[in-house]
Amino acid sequence: MAFRSAVITFPGSNCDRDMAVALEQVSGVAPIRVWHGHAELPEDLDFIALPGGFSYGDYLRSGAMAATSPIMRSVVKAAERGVPVLGVCNGFQVLTESGLLPGALLRNANQTFICRTVELTVENAQSLFTSSYAAGETIRIPVAHHDGNYFADEQTLDRIEGDGRVAFRYRDTVNGSQRDIAGVLNEAGNVLGMMPHPERAIEEAHGGSDGRRLFEGAIAALVKA
Template identity: 55%
Template sequence: MHAAVLVFPGSNCDRDLAVAFEKAGARVSMVWHKDTVLPDGIDIVGIPGGFSYGDYLRCGAIAANSPICGALRGHVDRGGFALGICNGFQVLTETRLLPGALRRNANLKYICKPVDLRVETADSAFTAGYSEGQEITVPIAHHDGNYFAADDTLRALNDQDRVAFRYVKNPNGSVEDIAGVLSENRRVLGMMPHPERMAEPAHGGTDGQAMFRALIEQLATA
Protein backbone atom coordinates (compact mmCIF):
# COMPACT_ATOMS: atom_id res chain seq x y z
CA MET A 1 0.00 0.00 0.00
CA HIS A 2 1.38 3.37 -1.06
CA ALA A 3 0.50 6.52 0.90
CA ALA A 4 1.26 10.12 0.00
CA VAL A 5 1.59 12.69 2.78
CA LEU A 6 1.16 16.30 1.64
CA VAL A 7 3.47 18.95 3.10
CA PHE A 8 2.58 22.64 3.27
CA PRO A 9 4.53 25.53 4.78
CA GLY A 10 3.54 25.30 8.45
CA SER A 11 2.73 21.57 8.48
CA ASN A 12 4.07 20.09 11.71
CA CYS A 13 2.51 16.62 11.83
CA ASP A 14 3.59 15.41 8.40
CA ARG A 15 6.40 13.20 9.75
CA ASP A 16 4.18 11.85 12.52
CA LEU A 17 1.57 10.82 9.95
CA ALA A 18 4.21 9.27 7.69
CA VAL A 19 5.61 7.22 10.56
CA ALA A 20 2.12 6.00 11.53
CA PHE A 21 1.54 4.84 7.95
CA GLU A 22 4.98 3.21 7.76
CA LYS A 23 4.63 1.35 11.06
CA ALA A 24 1.32 -0.05 9.79
CA GLY A 25 3.11 -1.40 6.72
CA ALA A 26 2.66 1.29 4.06
CA ARG A 27 5.22 2.77 1.72
CA VAL A 28 5.14 6.57 2.07
CA SER A 29 5.99 9.42 -0.30
CA MET A 30 6.20 12.99 1.00
CA VAL A 31 4.67 15.41 -1.51
CA TRP A 32 5.42 19.16 -1.49
CA HIS A 33 2.57 21.65 -1.85
CA LYS A 34 3.97 23.10 -5.09
CA ASP A 35 3.88 19.74 -6.85
CA THR A 36 1.04 19.33 -9.32
CA VAL A 37 0.83 15.53 -9.48
CA LEU A 38 0.89 12.67 -7.02
CA PRO A 39 3.36 9.79 -7.38
CA ASP A 40 2.15 6.82 -9.40
CA GLY A 41 0.20 4.13 -7.59
CA ILE A 42 -0.99 6.18 -4.61
CA ASP A 43 -3.71 4.41 -2.62
CA ILE A 44 -4.33 7.05 0.03
CA VAL A 45 -3.43 10.71 0.52
CA GLY A 46 -2.78 11.96 4.05
CA ILE A 47 -3.29 15.66 4.78
CA PRO A 48 -1.52 16.32 8.08
CA GLY A 49 -2.06 18.63 11.00
CA GLY A 50 -0.22 21.85 11.61
CA PHE A 51 -0.74 25.45 10.63
CA SER A 52 -0.56 25.54 6.85
CA TYR A 53 0.42 29.00 5.63
CA GLY A 54 0.31 30.21 9.23
CA ASP A 55 -3.49 29.79 9.38
CA TYR A 56 -3.86 33.13 7.59
CA LEU A 57 -7.31 33.91 6.21
CA ARG A 58 -9.28 30.82 7.31
CA CYS A 59 -7.45 27.73 8.50
CA GLY A 60 -6.73 25.57 5.45
CA ALA A 61 -8.07 28.12 2.95
CA ILE A 62 -4.74 28.95 1.32
CA ALA A 63 -3.60 25.32 1.34
CA ALA A 64 -6.83 24.33 -0.39
CA ASN A 65 -5.79 26.52 -3.34
CA SER A 66 -2.21 25.21 -3.57
CA PRO A 67 -1.13 23.30 -6.71
CA ILE A 68 -1.13 19.87 -5.05
CA CYS A 69 -4.78 20.16 -4.04
CA GLY A 70 -5.77 19.91 -7.69
CA ALA A 71 -4.16 16.48 -7.70
CA LEU A 72 -5.86 15.67 -4.39
CA ARG A 73 -9.26 16.52 -5.87
CA GLY A 74 -8.53 14.37 -8.90
CA HIS A 75 -7.47 11.46 -6.69
CA VAL A 76 -10.68 11.69 -4.66
CA ASP A 77 -12.85 12.16 -7.74
CA ARG A 78 -11.42 8.91 -9.11
CA GLY A 79 -12.50 7.11 -5.92
CA GLY A 80 -9.18 7.36 -4.09
CA PHE A 81 -8.89 7.41 -0.32
CA ALA A 82 -7.88 10.46 1.72
CA LEU A 83 -7.35 11.12 5.43
CA GLY A 84 -7.28 14.68 6.76
CA ILE A 85 -6.29 15.22 10.38
CA CYS A 86 -6.76 18.53 12.24
CA ASN A 87 -5.52 21.13 9.72
CA GLY A 88 -5.99 18.39 7.12
CA PHE A 89 -9.69 18.24 8.05
CA GLN A 90 -9.86 22.00 7.60
CA VAL A 91 -8.24 21.65 4.16
CA LEU A 92 -10.77 18.97 3.17
CA THR A 93 -13.69 21.24 4.07
CA GLU A 94 -12.10 24.20 2.27
CA THR A 95 -11.70 22.08 -0.88
CA ARG A 96 -15.33 20.95 -0.46
CA LEU A 97 -14.22 17.34 -0.44
CA LEU A 98 -16.05 17.12 2.90
CA PRO A 99 -19.08 19.13 4.06
CA GLY A 100 -19.19 21.66 6.87
CA ALA A 101 -16.63 24.05 8.31
CA LEU A 102 -14.27 24.30 11.26
CA ARG A 103 -14.75 27.44 13.33
CA ARG A 104 -12.95 29.00 16.29
CA ASN A 105 -13.27 26.92 19.47
CA ALA A 106 -16.25 27.97 21.57
CA ASN A 107 -14.00 29.13 24.43
CA LEU A 108 -11.80 31.05 21.94
CA LYS A 109 -8.72 29.27 23.25
CA TYR A 110 -6.23 26.80 21.81
CA ILE A 111 -6.84 23.34 23.27
CA CYS A 112 -4.18 20.63 23.50
CA LYS A 113 -5.03 17.52 25.50
CA PRO A 114 -6.18 13.90 25.20
CA VAL A 115 -9.93 13.51 24.69
CA ASP A 116 -12.30 10.57 24.65
CA LEU A 117 -14.06 9.75 21.39
CA ARG A 118 -16.95 7.42 20.65
CA VAL A 119 -16.73 5.43 17.43
CA GLU A 120 -20.04 6.06 15.68
CA THR A 121 -19.58 3.64 12.78
CA ALA A 122 -17.27 0.74 12.02
CA ASP A 123 -18.46 0.71 8.41
CA SER A 124 -15.48 2.36 6.74
CA ALA A 125 -11.89 1.47 5.93
CA PHE A 126 -10.80 4.00 8.56
CA THR A 127 -12.91 2.68 11.42
CA ALA A 128 -13.06 -1.04 10.61
CA GLY A 129 -10.51 -1.71 13.36
CA TYR A 130 -12.94 -0.47 16.01
CA SER A 131 -16.38 -1.50 17.20
CA GLU A 132 -19.39 0.78 16.93
CA GLY A 133 -19.85 2.48 20.29
CA GLN A 134 -16.26 1.84 21.36
CA GLU A 135 -14.60 4.67 23.28
CA ILE A 136 -11.01 5.57 22.49
CA THR A 137 -8.60 8.25 23.69
CA VAL A 138 -6.86 10.44 21.12
CA PRO A 139 -5.17 13.86 21.53
CA ILE A 140 -6.46 17.13 20.11
CA ALA A 141 -4.41 20.25 19.40
CA HIS A 142 -6.36 23.01 17.72
CA HIS A 143 -7.72 26.53 17.94
CA ASP A 144 -10.33 26.14 15.20
CA GLY A 145 -11.86 22.72 15.72
CA ASN A 146 -15.48 23.69 16.29
CA TYR A 147 -17.28 21.72 13.57
CA PHE A 148 -20.37 23.32 12.06
CA ALA A 149 -22.75 22.28 9.29
CA ALA A 150 -26.21 23.35 8.18
CA ASP A 151 -29.22 21.37 9.36
CA ASP A 152 -29.74 19.59 6.03
CA THR A 153 -26.08 18.56 5.98
CA LEU A 154 -26.32 17.22 9.51
CA ARG A 155 -29.41 15.22 8.58
CA ALA A 156 -27.56 13.70 5.64
CA LEU A 157 -24.50 12.86 7.75
CA ASN A 158 -26.67 11.14 10.35
CA ASP A 159 -29.03 9.41 7.91
CA GLN A 160 -26.10 8.07 5.86
CA ASP A 161 -24.08 6.93 8.89
CA ARG A 162 -21.25 9.30 7.96
CA VAL A 163 -20.36 10.62 11.42
CA ALA A 164 -17.22 8.63 12.19
CA PHE A 165 -16.46 9.93 15.69
CA ARG A 166 -18.12 12.07 18.35
CA TYR A 167 -16.58 13.63 21.43
CA VAL A 168 -17.67 12.02 24.69
CA LYS A 169 -17.22 15.42 26.37
CA ASN A 170 -17.27 18.15 23.76
CA PRO A 171 -14.11 20.28 24.16
CA ASN A 172 -14.68 22.87 21.45
CA GLY A 173 -18.40 23.40 20.84
CA SER A 174 -18.70 21.20 17.74
CA VAL A 175 -22.30 20.74 16.65
CA GLU A 176 -23.71 17.39 17.81
CA ASP A 177 -20.28 16.62 19.36
CA ILE A 178 -18.94 15.72 15.91
CA ALA A 179 -15.20 14.98 15.80
CA GLY A 180 -14.91 13.35 12.37
CA VAL A 181 -16.99 12.84 9.21
CA LEU A 182 -16.90 10.64 6.11
CA SER A 183 -17.55 11.46 2.48
CA GLU A 184 -20.57 10.04 0.66
CA ASN A 185 -18.51 7.16 -0.76
CA ARG A 186 -16.88 6.63 2.68
CA ARG A 187 -13.38 6.90 1.19
CA VAL A 188 -12.51 10.30 2.69
CA LEU A 189 -12.29 10.94 6.43
CA GLY A 190 -11.68 14.25 8.14
CA MET A 191 -11.17 14.39 11.89
CA MET A 192 -9.82 16.97 14.33
CA PRO A 193 -8.20 14.55 16.85
CA HIS A 194 -4.75 13.11 16.06
CA PRO A 195 -4.70 9.28 15.84
CA GLU A 196 -1.07 9.42 14.64
CA ARG A 197 -0.14 10.84 18.06
CA MET A 198 -1.56 7.79 19.83
CA ALA A 199 -0.21 5.04 17.60
CA GLU A 200 2.58 3.44 19.65
CA PRO A 201 3.31 2.79 23.34
CA ALA A 202 5.83 5.64 23.59
CA HIS A 203 2.96 8.03 22.90
CA GLY A 204 1.23 6.94 26.10
CA GLY A 205 -1.43 4.92 24.31
CA THR A 206 -2.15 3.02 21.11
CA ASP A 207 -5.82 3.75 20.40
CA GLY A 208 -4.93 5.40 17.09
CA GLN A 209 -2.98 2.39 15.88
CA ALA A 210 -6.10 0.44 14.91
CA MET A 211 -7.02 3.07 12.33
CA PHE A 212 -3.78 2.74 10.39
CA ARG A 213 -3.68 -1.05 10.63
CA ALA A 214 -7.28 -1.30 9.42
CA LEU A 215 -6.54 1.05 6.53
CA ILE A 216 -3.65 -1.09 5.34
CA GLU A 217 -5.74 -4.27 5.57
CA GLN A 218 -8.80 -2.75 3.90
CA LEU A 219 -6.89 -1.07 1.07
CA ALA A 220 -4.87 -4.22 0.42
CA THR A 221 -8.10 -6.06 -0.40
CA ALA A 222 -9.96 -3.16 -2.06
Protein backbone atom coordinates (compact mmCIF):
# COMPACT_ATOMS: atom_id res chain seq x y z
CA MET A 1 0.00 0.00 0.00
CA ALA A 2 1.38 3.41 -0.99
CA PHE A 3 1.40 5.97 1.81
CA ARG A 4 -0.52 9.13 0.90
CA SER A 5 -0.20 12.23 3.05
CA ALA A 6 -1.04 15.92 2.89
CA VAL A 7 0.53 19.04 4.37
CA ILE A 8 -1.78 22.02 4.82
CA THR A 9 -0.38 25.51 4.25
CA PHE A 10 -1.98 28.60 5.80
CA PRO A 11 -1.00 32.23 5.17
CA GLY A 12 2.00 32.61 7.48
CA SER A 13 2.97 28.92 7.70
CA ASN A 14 6.76 28.62 7.67
CA CYS A 15 7.38 24.98 8.54
CA ASP A 16 5.26 23.41 5.80
CA ARG A 17 8.26 22.59 3.63
CA ASP A 18 10.12 21.10 6.61
CA MET A 19 7.11 18.88 7.30
CA ALA A 20 6.82 17.85 3.66
CA VAL A 21 10.53 16.99 3.47
CA ALA A 22 10.31 14.93 6.67
CA LEU A 23 7.31 12.95 5.42
CA GLU A 24 8.99 12.29 2.07
CA GLN A 25 12.30 11.27 3.64
CA VAL A 26 10.66 8.76 5.96
CA SER A 27 7.92 7.41 3.68
CA GLY A 28 9.64 7.74 0.30
CA VAL A 29 6.53 9.45 -1.09
CA ALA A 30 6.13 13.21 -1.37
CA PRO A 31 2.98 14.51 0.33
CA ILE A 32 0.46 16.59 -1.53
CA ARG A 33 0.57 20.28 -0.62
CA VAL A 34 -2.82 21.82 0.11
CA TRP A 35 -3.56 25.54 0.32
CA HIS A 36 -5.86 26.55 3.17
CA GLY A 37 -8.43 28.06 0.80
CA HIS A 38 -9.22 24.74 -0.83
CA ALA A 39 -12.49 23.27 0.37
CA GLU A 40 -11.84 19.56 -0.10
CA LEU A 41 -9.21 16.95 0.67
CA PRO A 42 -8.82 13.62 -1.16
CA GLU A 43 -10.74 10.95 0.72
CA ASP A 44 -7.97 8.35 0.40
CA LEU A 45 -5.42 10.23 2.53
CA ASP A 46 -3.55 8.24 5.18
CA PHE A 47 -2.11 11.19 7.11
CA ILE A 48 -2.67 14.94 7.43
CA ALA A 49 -0.15 17.40 8.89
CA LEU A 50 -0.78 20.95 10.08
CA PRO A 51 2.65 22.62 10.23
CA GLY A 52 4.17 25.31 12.40
CA GLY A 53 4.42 29.01 11.65
CA PHE A 54 2.34 32.08 12.32
CA SER A 55 -0.94 31.58 10.47
CA TYR A 56 -2.53 34.93 9.69
CA GLY A 57 0.30 36.53 11.65
CA ASP A 58 -1.25 35.40 14.96
CA TYR A 59 -3.14 38.70 14.77
CA LEU A 60 -6.28 37.58 16.55
CA ARG A 61 -5.25 34.55 18.57
CA SER A 62 -2.73 31.92 17.51
CA GLY A 63 -4.53 29.48 15.23
CA ALA A 64 -7.96 31.10 15.65
CA MET A 65 -8.27 32.46 12.12
CA ALA A 66 -6.71 29.39 10.49
CA ALA A 67 -9.28 27.23 12.28
CA THR A 68 -11.97 28.92 10.17
CA SER A 69 -10.18 28.33 6.85
CA PRO A 70 -12.25 26.35 4.32
CA ILE A 71 -9.87 23.38 4.38
CA MET A 72 -10.39 22.87 8.10
CA ARG A 73 -13.92 21.61 7.54
CA SER A 74 -12.43 18.76 5.52
CA VAL A 75 -9.67 18.20 8.09
CA VAL A 76 -12.25 17.89 10.87
CA LYS A 77 -14.33 15.46 8.80
CA ALA A 78 -11.24 13.39 8.01
CA ALA A 79 -10.27 13.27 11.69
CA GLU A 80 -13.78 12.17 12.59
CA ARG A 81 -13.43 9.33 10.04
CA GLY A 82 -10.25 8.24 11.81
CA VAL A 83 -7.59 9.72 9.51
CA PRO A 84 -4.48 10.55 11.59
CA VAL A 85 -3.91 14.30 11.96
CA LEU A 86 -0.67 15.75 13.35
CA GLY A 87 -0.54 19.41 14.38
CA VAL A 88 2.86 20.83 15.30
CA CYS A 89 3.34 24.19 17.05
CA ASN A 90 0.95 26.51 15.18
CA GLY A 91 -0.76 23.34 13.96
CA PHE A 92 -1.38 22.38 17.61
CA GLN A 93 -2.91 25.81 18.16
CA VAL A 94 -5.17 25.31 15.13
CA LEU A 95 -6.30 21.92 16.46
CA THR A 96 -7.36 23.40 19.79
CA GLU A 97 -9.08 26.35 18.14
CA SER A 98 -10.99 24.03 15.80
CA GLY A 99 -12.16 21.85 18.70
CA LEU A 100 -10.28 18.73 17.64
CA LEU A 101 -8.25 18.89 20.85
CA PRO A 102 -9.11 20.26 24.30
CA GLY A 103 -7.44 23.24 25.93
CA ALA A 104 -5.71 26.29 24.54
CA LEU A 105 -2.19 27.58 23.91
CA LEU A 106 -1.42 30.83 25.72
CA ARG A 107 1.52 33.23 25.69
CA ASN A 108 4.67 31.70 27.20
CA ALA A 109 4.85 32.35 30.93
CA ASN A 110 8.10 34.30 30.59
CA GLN A 111 6.63 36.39 27.73
CA THR A 112 9.54 35.57 25.42
CA PHE A 113 10.02 33.51 22.27
CA ILE A 114 11.68 30.18 23.08
CA CYS A 115 13.90 28.50 20.48
CA ARG A 116 16.03 25.59 21.65
CA THR A 117 16.13 21.82 21.95
CA VAL A 118 14.26 20.47 24.97
CA GLU A 119 13.93 17.11 26.65
CA LEU A 120 10.56 15.37 26.60
CA THR A 121 9.26 12.36 28.47
CA VAL A 122 7.15 9.96 26.40
CA GLU A 123 4.02 9.54 28.50
CA ASN A 124 1.97 7.39 26.13
CA ALA A 125 3.76 4.89 23.91
CA GLN A 126 0.59 3.15 22.75
CA SER A 127 -0.72 5.65 20.19
CA LEU A 128 -0.25 5.56 16.45
CA PHE A 129 2.16 8.49 16.74
CA THR A 130 4.22 7.24 19.69
CA SER A 131 4.40 3.47 19.18
CA SER A 132 8.10 3.56 18.22
CA TYR A 133 9.02 5.08 21.59
CA ALA A 134 9.12 3.47 25.02
CA ALA A 135 6.93 4.75 27.82
CA GLY A 136 9.04 6.91 30.11
CA GLU A 137 11.75 7.38 27.49
CA THR A 138 13.49 10.75 27.27
CA ILE A 139 13.77 12.25 23.78
CA ARG A 140 15.21 15.54 22.53
CA ILE A 141 13.15 17.69 20.15
CA PRO A 142 13.48 21.39 19.20
CA VAL A 143 10.88 23.98 20.16
CA ALA A 144 10.32 27.43 18.63
CA HIS A 145 7.27 29.26 19.91
CA HIS A 146 5.93 32.31 21.68
CA ASP A 147 2.48 30.91 22.50
CA GLY A 148 3.12 27.36 23.70
CA ASN A 149 1.77 27.57 27.23
CA TYR A 150 -0.81 24.75 27.34
CA PHE A 151 -3.87 25.58 29.42
CA ALA A 152 -7.02 23.68 30.35
CA ASP A 153 -9.28 23.65 33.39
CA GLU A 154 -8.46 21.14 36.14
CA GLN A 155 -11.34 18.85 35.22
CA THR A 156 -10.14 18.64 31.63
CA LEU A 157 -6.55 18.09 32.74
CA ASP A 158 -7.59 15.29 35.08
CA ARG A 159 -9.63 13.67 32.31
CA ILE A 160 -6.90 13.70 29.68
CA GLU A 161 -4.35 12.50 32.24
CA GLY A 162 -6.66 9.70 33.36
CA ASP A 163 -7.37 8.66 29.78
CA GLY A 164 -3.65 8.52 28.93
CA ARG A 165 -4.00 11.30 26.39
CA VAL A 166 -0.88 13.21 27.39
CA ALA A 167 1.57 12.06 24.72
CA PHE A 168 4.64 14.07 25.73
CA ARG A 169 5.65 16.07 28.77
CA TYR A 170 8.50 18.55 29.20
CA ARG A 171 11.10 17.21 31.61
CA ASP A 172 11.79 20.75 32.81
CA THR A 173 9.58 23.82 32.87
CA VAL A 174 9.78 25.34 29.39
CA ASN A 175 6.88 27.72 28.79
CA GLY A 176 4.56 27.46 31.79
CA SER A 177 2.38 24.70 30.34
CA GLN A 178 0.12 23.20 32.96
CA ARG A 179 1.54 19.93 34.24
CA ASP A 180 4.40 20.48 31.74
CA ILE A 181 2.23 19.08 28.94
CA ALA A 182 3.94 19.21 25.53
CA GLY A 183 1.64 17.03 23.43
CA VAL A 184 -1.99 15.91 23.66
CA LEU A 185 -4.05 13.22 21.89
CA ASN A 186 -7.74 13.27 21.13
CA GLU A 187 -10.06 10.67 22.64
CA ALA A 188 -9.81 8.36 19.64
CA GLY A 189 -6.01 8.64 19.52
CA ASN A 190 -5.82 9.66 15.85
CA VAL A 191 -5.17 13.38 16.44
CA LEU A 192 -1.97 14.61 18.07
CA GLY A 193 -1.05 18.20 18.82
CA MET A 194 2.44 19.01 20.08
CA MET A 195 4.50 22.18 20.45
CA PRO A 196 7.95 20.61 19.82
CA HIS A 197 8.95 20.10 16.16
CA PRO A 198 9.65 16.42 15.31
CA GLU A 199 10.16 17.38 11.65
CA ARG A 200 13.27 19.30 12.76
CA ALA A 201 14.79 16.19 14.33
CA ILE A 202 14.83 13.78 11.40
CA GLU A 203 18.56 13.23 10.91
CA GLU A 204 21.73 13.66 12.93
CA ALA A 205 22.71 16.69 10.84
CA HIS A 206 19.81 18.44 12.55
CA GLY A 207 21.42 17.78 15.91
CA GLY A 208 19.37 14.68 16.64
CA SER A 209 16.91 12.26 15.06
CA ASP A 210 14.44 11.51 17.85
CA GLY A 211 11.62 13.07 15.83
CA ARG A 212 12.10 10.61 12.98
CA ARG A 213 10.66 7.74 15.01
CA LEU A 214 7.33 9.53 15.36
CA PHE A 215 6.91 9.48 11.58
CA GLU A 216 8.43 6.02 11.17
CA GLY A 217 6.07 4.44 13.70
CA ALA A 218 2.98 6.12 12.28
CA ILE A 219 3.82 5.37 8.67
CA ALA A 220 4.72 1.73 9.40
CA ALA A 221 1.44 1.19 11.22
CA LEU A 222 -0.60 2.83 8.48
CA VAL A 223 1.10 1.03 5.61
CA LYS A 224 0.75 -2.30 7.44
CA ALA A 225 -2.95 -1.65 7.97
